[in-house]
Amino acid sequence: MKVVVVGAGIVGAAAAYESARAGAEVVLVDRSLPASGVTGDSVAWVGGPRGGDVPDGSTPLHRQVLQEYRRWEAEVPGVQVRWRGSLVWAEEAREHRHCQPEERLIDAAEAGRLEPHLTDPPARALHLMSDGAVDPVAVTQALVRAARTYGARLLTACPVTALRRSDGQVVGVETSTGFLPATTVVVTAGAQAPMLCAPLGFDLPVSPSLALLVRCTAPAGWSAHWSPPRASRSGRLPPAGSSSPPTTEGSSTSRTFSARGRRCCDV
Numbered sequence: 001m002k003v004v005v006v007g008a009g010i011v012g013a014a015a016a017y018e019s020a021r022a023g024a025e026v027v028l029v030d031r032s033l034p035a036s037g038v039t040g041d042s043v044a045w046v047g048g049p050r051g052g053d054v055p056d057g058s059t060p061l062h063r064q065v066l067q068e069y070r071r072w073e074a075e076v077p078g079v080q081v082r083w084r085g086s087l088v089w090a091e092e093a094r095e096h097r098h099c100q101p102e103e104r105l106i107d108a109a110e111a112g113r114l115e116p117h118l119t120d121p122p123a124r125a126l127h128l129m130s131d132g133a134v135d136p137v138a139v140t141q142a143l144v145r146a147a148r149t150y151g152a153r154l155l156t157a158c159p160v161t162a163l164r165r166s167d168g169q170v171v172g173v174e175t176s177t178g179f180l181p182a183t184t185v186v187v188t189a190g191a192q193a194p195m196l197c198a199p200l201g202f203d204l205p206v207s208p209s210l211a212l213l214v215r216c217t218a219p220a221g222w223s224a225h226w227s228p229p230r231a232s233r234s235g236r237l238p239p240a241g242s243s244s245p246p247t248t249e250g251s252s253t254s255r256t257f258s259a260r261g262r263r264c265c266d267v
């Protein structure tokens with residue numbers, strides 16, 4: 001089986017790795033470099049379904065993800081997950097009713113104990129004990145390397161311009177450097193995927209969505225000297241310059257604050 005995977009984000013790297021490991025002849029093509037799309041800017045949380053989630057088509061995948069990441073940790077050099085759990089609060093914790101075995105609702109004292117860097121621990125938070133976090137670029141690169149050990153080829157700086165069809169079948173992809181034949185084409189081009197699929201009559205419901213991400217990096221022990229900007233209850237951040245981080249050097253620790261309708265941190 002000849003597989004062309006279009007796009008080397010986390011999804012394409014995973015597809016290339018799993019296909020090559022299963023014995024397929026794989027070409028992974030990216031218009032830029034692996035993890036150069038949204039993957040590189042991801043918080044890269046790894047978590048299963050939550051008690052408050054309404055089951056949908058993604059629920060079986062959510063159930064599988066924790067065991068799949070553990071498998072990768074065991075078999076793919078360079079894949080490391082920080083299994084430290086996470087805290088979520090605001091609407092999600094307020095509205096949470098049914099806890100899964102790996103979830104618990106906690107109070108401010110417990111939230112402050114788990115995340116001592118919080119200067120104003122939430123009165124009620126959801127502690128997701130089985131969550132993990134990865135370095136998304138490192139994991140993507142590790143999967144690409146592992147795919148290559150199984151014989152996959154990586155083509156970078158090589159945009160795919162169209163999927164080629166013959167007798168109603170996709171038979172490969174057109175790229176800036178020529179045609180790549182395939183028996184299977186996997187389109188993992190992120191937000192660009194609908195543009196590649198539209199000429200085939202597929203209206204792929206994928207579109208970019210806005211997110212605010214603040215990433216702070218500082219030497220270990222930084223909270224003793226500096227508090228990171230905190231989103232206010234309305235989700236607004238204090239004005240730039242109201243707080244300034246120390247110079248980053250030596251071993252560092254990082255915290256990520258994401259505002260997508262919820263406030264959160266890994267612990």
Ligand SMILES: Cc1cc2nc3c(=O)[nH]c(=O)nc-3n(C[C@H](O)[C@H](O)[C@H](O)COP(=O)(O)OP(=O)(O)OC[C@H]3O[C@@H](n4cnc5c(N)ncnc54)[C@H](O)[C@@H]3O)c2cc1C
Nearest residue numbers: 007009010011031037038039042043044045160189190192
């Ligand atoms: C701020 C933020 C935080 C997030 N946090 C999380 C999180 O905590 N947990 C989580 O699971 N998800 C999170 N996500 C979502 C997650 O990042 C994305 O769902 C995931 O990275 C998408 O990966 P992808 O491989 O589909 O797409 P991408 O990473 O966008 O990869 C697509 C690749 O395709 C390539 N490409 C595009 N067009 C072409 C073409 N024509 N030819 C060749 N190559 C092409 C691009 O160069 C790119 O490398 C977050 C996203 C954001 C923005």
